Amino acid sequence: MTRPKLMWALTVVALMGFQARASAEALASWNDGPAKKAILEFVKVTTEKSSPKFVPPEERIATFDQDGTLWVEHPVYGQLMYCLDRVPALVAQKPELKNVEPFKTVMSGDREAIAKLPMPDLEKIIVATLTGMTTDQFNAEVAKWLSSAKDPRWKKPYTELTYLPMIELLSFLREHGYKTYIVTGFGQDFVRVYSQKVYGITPDQVVGSALATEYGYAKDGTPQLTKVPKLMLNDNNAGKPEGIHLMIGQRPHAAFGNSTGDQQMLEYAGAGDGARLSMLVLHDDAKREYAYGPATGLPDSKIGTLTQALYDEAKQKGWTVISMKDDWKKIFAFE
Amino acid sequence: MTRPKLMWALTVVALMGFQARASAEALASWNDGPAKKAILEFVKVTTEKSSPKFVPPEERIATFDQDGTLWVEHPVYGQLMYCLDRVPALVAQKPELKNVEPFKTVMSGDREAIAKLPMPDLEKIIVATLTGMTTDQFNAEVAKWLSSAKDPRWKKPYTELTYLPMIELLSFLREHGYKTYIVTGFGQDFVRVYSQKVYGITPDQVVGSALATEYGYAKDGTPQLTKVPKLMLNDNNAGKPEGIHLMIGQRPHAAFGNSTGDQQMLEYAGAGDGARLSMLVLHDDAKREYAYGPATGLPDSKIGTLTQALYDEAKQKGWTVISMKDDWKKIFAFE
Numbered sequence: 001m002t003r004p005k006l007m008w009a010l011t012v013v014a015l016m017g018f019q020a021r022a023s024a025e026a027l028a029s030w031n032d033g034p035a036k037k038a039i040l041e042f043v044k045v046t047t048e049k050s051s052p053k054f055v056p057p058e059e060r061i062a063t064f065d066q067d068g069t070l071w072v073e074h075p076v077y078g079q080l081m082y083c084l085d086r087v088p089a090l091v092a093q094k095p096e097l098k099n100v101e102p103f104k105t106v107m108s109g110d111r112e113a114i115a116k117l118p119m120p121d122l123e124k125i126i127v128a129t130l131t132g133m134t135t136d137q138f139n140a141e142v143a144k145w146l147s148s149a150k151d152p153r154w155k156k157p158y159t160e161l162t163y164l165p166m167i168e169l170l171s172f173l174r175e176h177g178y179k180t181y182i183v184t185g186f187g188q189d190f191v192r193v194y195s196q197k198v199y200g201i202t203p204d205q206v207v208g209s210a211l212a213t214e215y216g217y218a219k220d221g222t223p224q225l226t227k228v229p230k231l232m233l234n235d236n237n238a239g240k241p242e243g244i245h246l247m248i249g250q251r252p253h254a255a256f257g258n259s260t261g262d263q264q265m266l267e268y269a270g271a272g273d274g275a276r277l278s279m280l281v282l283h284d285d286a287k288r289e290y291a292y293g294p295a296t297g298l299p300d301s302k303i304g305t306l307t308q309a310l311y312d313e314a315k316q317k318g319w320t321v322i323s324m325k326d327d328w329k330k331i332f333a334f335e
Numbered sequence: 336m337t338r339p340k341l342m343w344a345l346t347v348v349a350l351m352g353f354q355a356r357a358s359a360e361a362l363a364s365w366n367d368g369p370a371k372k373a374i375l376e377f378v379k380v381t382t383e384k385s386s387p388k389f390v391p392p393e394e395r396i397a398t399f400d401q402d403g404t405l406w407v408e409h410p411v412y413g414q415l416m417y418c419l420d421r422v423p424a425l426v427a428q429k430p431e432l433k434n435v436e437p438f439k440t441v442m443s444g445d446r447e448a449i450a451k452l453p454m455p456d457l458e459k460i461i462v463a464t465l466t467g468m469t470t471d472q473f474n475a476e477v478a479k480w481l482s483s484a485k486d487p488r489w490k491k492p493y494t495e496l497t498y499l500p501m502i503e504l505l506s507f508l509r510e511h512g513y514k515t516y517i518v519t520g521f522g523q524d525f526v527r528v529y530s531q532k533v534y535g536i537t538p539d540q541v542v543g544s545a546l547a548t549e550y551g552y553a554k555d556g557t558p559q560l561t562k563v564p565k566l567m568l569n570d571n572n573a574g575k576p577e578g579i580h581l582m583i584g585q586r587p588h589a590a591f592g593n594s595t596g597d598q599q600m601l602e603y604a605g606a607g608d609g610a611r612l613s614m615l616v617l618h619d620d621a622k623r624e625y626a627y628g629p630a631t632g633l634p635d636s637k638i639g640t641l642t643q644a645l646y647d648e649a650k651q652k653g654w655t656v657i658s659m660k661d662d663w664k665k666i667f668a669f670e
Contacts, residue, residue: 203584215573249538
């Protein structure tokens with residue numbers, strides 16, 4: 001064996017050792033059960049070279065909803081809190097909004113009234129607070145908010161409310177050559193600010209609802225992109241597979257969601273050839289997190305709706321349901 | 336040193352040796368000159384840990400225009416040839432188009448008349464031939480066309496008309512941790528069919544003009560995406576940095592183009608902090624490829640326009656111009 005060949009062989013041996021160790025420890029927060037088994041089986045049959053269901057590395061795509069799938073979405077989506085928190089700064093810039101609804105209600109601080117704002121009002125707030133600045137200004141504003149905002153129940157930054165078993169799953173899939181994408185109904189620009197730090201996911205692997213930008217020049221001639229109120233992609237429901245096609249261009253082999261907004265993504269991933277993994281996170285742990293949705297015997301929720309129909313579809317199509325109560329040893333890293 | 340630590344050290348040593356060998360051979364088709372020097376210098380200062388201009392791997396983004404930058408665009412863009420070639424099949428499906436312009440002219444086979452079709456007519460043909468089928472059907476049609484269509488001058492498949500020095504550059508950047516993206520004014524769905532095979536670039540790293548898709552179900556209930564005539568992104572001019580923000584979410588550190596359609600991308604990449612590389616491919620080799628544009632002393636071209644103004648901007652902003660004639664030893668792999 002020549003010297004370079006020996007080096008190469010040692011490299012391969014070293015990497016194999018690393019991978020085997022990593023796999024054994026990778027899903028440490030998962031209980032042995034049908035969900036963990038389904039994941040291990042899927043990864044085995046799609047990544048072992050001798051498997052008839054082997055998937056070449058460039059086709060290993062896994063997509064994850066964020067809110068309710070990777071991190072807590074109750075009592076209110078994190079990004080919606082950001083938009084509400086931005087209203088005072090917006091009103092300071094545009095005082096004429098002070099007496100205009102829905103900004104007036106938000107400025108009143110009346111929590112009950114704010115909680116009752118209907119969706120079109122929330123959309124007005126979302127669009128108004130996410131546009132009108134350059135992309136660099138937006139990134140700085142979000143980073144600042146994330147460093148100080150806290151979830152009301154755990155009194156922790158939102159970025160600490162990620163589900164440890166799902167973080168392990170992201171790493172486990174990446175160690176086996178999968179590219180992991182977030183496919184969120186919320187704004188992709190928002191998630192991209194923290195995706196690398198929190199999920200190990202680069203901004204280009206975050207797909208989400210997107211408002212357009214406009215290219216132009218600052219007064220000193222520097223090129224800049226300004227966020228403008230024109231919806232490019234509504235990455236919910238049918239918008240999820242459409243967004244996946246737009247941004248990723250391949251059908252995922254695995255998809256993970258928790259609500260009706262993820263139905264079409266789970267169907268689309270599940271309907272391809274070969275081995276497929278569609279999984280549904282069930283919020284059935286009122287003690288450690290939250291319990292909601294008819295599948296838990298509880299009333300449905302406006303935030304993260306999981307209808308009985310979707311639950312039935314999951315059962316009928318052989319998707320695996322992840323019970324937070326039964327499948328997860330730990331939910332949060334800080335527990 | 337423990338056994339795992341020894342293994343790890345050997346791995347690192349082996350990989351370093353591999354990388355050093357790869358770098359020396361990587362740009363074999365480039366002559367020593369200002370263009371090659373600029374590339375080597377940029378990669379050195381952005382990837383050596385001790386460099387004050389070091390760029391962390393997750394921020395190493397390089398974007399490439401396709402037509403005229405990575406492959407031949409004269410006498411006519413490859414994808415436009417595809418659309419023209421699809422017209423007979425379209426007319427067979429929709430006979431009512433036979434006597435409607437511009438389809439009538441294309442069906443006449445009159446090359447001179449076809450060459451004179453104005454842009455709005457070409458757009459009608461593009462939209463009509465790229466929509467109305469599922470994404471799977473479209474991919475199959477493009478793959479079939481690519482396997483038989485030939486460029487009129489070299490009598491070779493379009494996918495062999497890539498520039499060898501640029502293919503080497505793509506590999507060289509990837510070996511140094513850069514993610515390489517195509518950012519094309521033509522359709523991203525078209526380029527994605529061959530990007531992995533031809534450029535080593537996965538579909539998710541192809542950004543381009545995009546028509547929307549619509550999620551639905553086939554008669555047997557299988558989910559499918561249908562291509563529809565709604566423009567999501569016109570990835571030309573200002574649309575290039577806007578498309579980069581939409582799909583990549585980070586400003587590139589390096590960008591490569593050849594025409595006015597690339598101006599804003601080159602400006603945007605060049606205007607960031609730290610080391611930046613904006614390069615302009617100049618078609619000045621009439622013998623081995625083509626020569627066009629005022630910067631070569633020749634008349635401007637409708638296909639791949641490079642105005643004197645853009646050439647002047649390049650000089651003024653310190654972008655490096657790549658002379659095909661002087662900087663490239665070989666242009667095509669088949670030479």
